[in-house]
Amino acid sequence: MKTKLTSKFLILLLSFFVLSSCDKFLEEDLRDEITPDAFFTNDKEAELAVNGVYRLYHNNNLYGQRGLDNYYTSGADIQAASRNVNNAIHNYLIQEGTADGNGTWIQLYRVINNTTEFISNIEGNENLSQEAIDQRLGELLFLRALAYYHLTNLWGDVPFYTEQLPVPERSVLGRSPKAEIRSAMKADLARAFDLLPTSYSGSNLGRASKWAAATLKAKYHLFDGEWALAKAECDIVIDQSPHRLLDNYADVFDQSDPSNQYNDEYIFVVDFEADLVGELSTTRTDDYNPRIRDEPAGRNNDTIVDGVSGSKVSIFQGLLRDRNEDMTGFGWSVPLPEFASKENWQEGDLRYDATIVSEYLGWKLSFPYFRKNWNLDQENSLRSNHPENYIVFRLADVYLMAAEAENELNGPGNAFGYVNTVRERAFEPDQPWSGLSQDQFREAMYDERRFELSAEGHRRMDLIRWGILLERVQSVQHRAWNNPGANIQPYHVLLPIPQNQLELNPNLLESDPSNNGYR
Incomplete structure (x- = not known):
């Protein structure tokens, strides 16, 4: 340097x-x-x-x-x-x-x-x-x-x-x-x-x-x-x-x-x-906020709502403005199809609705988004001038790290307690882990960290340290404009x-x- x-x-x-x-x-x-x-x-x-x-x-x-x-x-x-x-x-x-x-x-x-x-x-x-x-x-x-x-x-x-x-x-x-x-x-x-x-x-x-x-x-x-x-x-x-x-997963964010x-x-x-000179505000939220040019699905089609006719986008944007909201983001970070599908989450996982939004105000969206990271508020969180903090470390991650470490040390016996503390708030009714072998526990943790900590800056390094980055990138469904599985190499x-x-x-x-x- x-x-x-x-x-x-x-x-x-x-x-x-x-x-x-x-x-x-x-x-x-x-x-x-x-x-x-x-x-x-x-x-x-x-x-x-x-x-x-x-x-x-x-x-x-x-x-x-x-x-x-x-x-x-x-x-x-x-x-x-x-x-x-x-x-x-x-x-x-x-x-x-x-x-x-x-x-x-x-x-x-x-x-x-x-x-x-x-x-x-x-x-x-x-x-x-x-x-x-x-x-x-x-x-x-x-x-x-x-x-x-x-x-x-x-x-x-x-x-x-x-x-x-x-x-x-x-x-x-x-x-x-x-x-x-x-x-x-x-x-x-x-x-x-x-x-x-x-x-x-x-x-x-x-x-x-x-x-x-x-x-x-x-x-x-x-x-x-x-x-x-x-x-x-x-x-x-x-x-x-x-x-x-916290008692409620959505409240964390x-x-x-x-x-x-x-x-x-x-x-x-x-x-x-927000609203301060220099780099005190963040634009990261814009990556998670939708672009109004994308939403809602079929945005240019005409429709009638409560006797009012017009294009879907104009009526939808009017509903947003009534709430002092708008979709002014960049759309640089949206869930991949596999992660966005509720079918791929365990039944009863309350984290899904707190994490993924595919419909808003009763309108189907063109893309799913990360509800946990977006903020459409046009009074307190404007485009390129957001106040949302970046959560670097939180306690749920510590519990999952402890579970993983205990499993690697001694097997799953005492590791269940750590992961089940996190899962207790995630499911209704409760669905604790039990009866897994050490290998099964290790592999189950791959998904548990995925669902608990998605879009929080942990996933790619987790895949790397587990030695499964290439496997996951090559097997997950990407959208038509992306094909990382064809390019990724071990040195990446x-x-x-x-x-x-x-x-x-x-x-x-x-x-x-x-x-x-x-x-």
């Missing part, structure tokens, strides 16, 4: 913060109090620097639009676009310089550059209180570990550093083994757990807690097949944290009230806010190191001239 966050650049970054009456921690602005000669001289300056790192995760190459979703949800067996867009990614036409994730790579290393510099400036800083040092270090360690989590998921071996390096040294780094990076991040997350608070309230909601650190550490262990360690972290969150499963977007199941979210479990990065740093090919199999 060629970029380096100097003190002057830091001030420039902070200058983008906005003034607002909403009082959330990402909206503070201390530009008049900060100068390059007086940085980290008090607790508030350290807080502001950490806020800047949270802001980096709002970028469209990460959580703000479809940056991470491109590689975590597309190209799997649940969702794709409603038309022939994003086909290089979904159809596995990825090459160096084509959908190779360069923007995501750059933004993740911005996080790493910033967190590494801030850690060195905060640790042992006599101008700061010990309480401030502990919390800010904990947050920075978590935020850096999250960046390396994504980098190693998407590219495997990548450049690695946790100390400040001069630009000439950093710009010629080769790739370090994924195992080495993840080992260091697990240690950092253990430290972060000890440093971070147990909870937040008010304007600090959205910060990383010790339970977020434990959940991310569990993810690392799970992905590395370290079952006992993964389960231990999950049990800490389940047994010791204040988080709980209800963010219709912008002033009340948190609930007890959320462990870590990226907090977005990783991305190629981006072409732009190779041009800047040829040393990235030293340890693997094939560039993850793309050459």
Whole structure:
């Protein structure tokens, strides 16, 4: 990487913060109090620097639009676009310089550059209180570990550093083994757990807690097949944290009230806010919202409703406007036919209606959509200006990870309890698992995570770690404009190191001239 966050650049970054009456921690602005000669001289300056790192995760190459979703949800067996867009990614036409994730790579290393510099400036800083040092270090360690989590998921071996390096040294780094990076991040997350608070309230909601650190550490262990360690972290969150499963699955995703977007199941979210300057709002919701040009089915046909005649689309849109709603989205992320069909869900699964919508206001839609991720509200959630938070980790995922880890360790006996806790709210009447062998439990978990966590950024990495990505992509039904099964190759479990990065740093090919199999 060629970029380096100097003190002057830091001030420039902070200058983008906005003034607002909403009082959330990402909206503070201390530009008049900060100068390059007086940085980290008090607790508030350290807080502001950490806020800047949270802001980096709002970028469209990460959580703000479809940056991470491109590689975590597309190209799997649940969702794709409603038309022939994003086909290089979904159809596995990825090459160096084509959908190779360069923007995501750059933004993740911005996080790493910033967190590494801030850690060195905060640790042992006599101008700061010990309480401030502990919390800010904990947050920075978590935020850096999250960046390396994504980098190693998407590219495997990548450049690695946790100390400040001069630009000439950093710009010629080769790739370090994924195992080495993840080992260091697990240690950092253990430290972060000890440093971070147990909870937040008010304007600090959205910060990383010790339970977020434990959940991310569990993810690392799970992905590395370290079952006992993964389960231990999950049990800490389940047994010791204040988080709980909500009684109603649909309520988990209800963010219709912008002033009340948190609930007890959320462990870590990226907090977005509408009507503010910069990257505080999100466009990701637009990917899940329908386009009115597509809806409803037979939209250009004439019809009569309550004595009023006109085209279906004009009458349908009138009904939407009566509710202060509209379909102004992009339609980039709709369920695939197999996932959208209720016949492919277990009978009695209440999650189906909370997840899939194929009919709205009594009108059949041309495509199914993810009800859990859409928001048609034209007062509080406008196109390209949405406030919905990105749910990175929630407690149901932790229960399912614990179930999987316990099954791999000891068989299904004690694993049933974890998965059945999640299924208890999913079915009416209750349909708990029992009597499965270890292999049957493992394979049943493939679908359980699919139905519980669909469109939440987990599916493709789950398929990869289970070793079944190719099988699923080649067997699931896609729409006419997509044919990923004809193109996907074993090496597509990783991305190629981006072409732009190779041009800047040829040393990235030293340890693997094939560039993850793309050459």
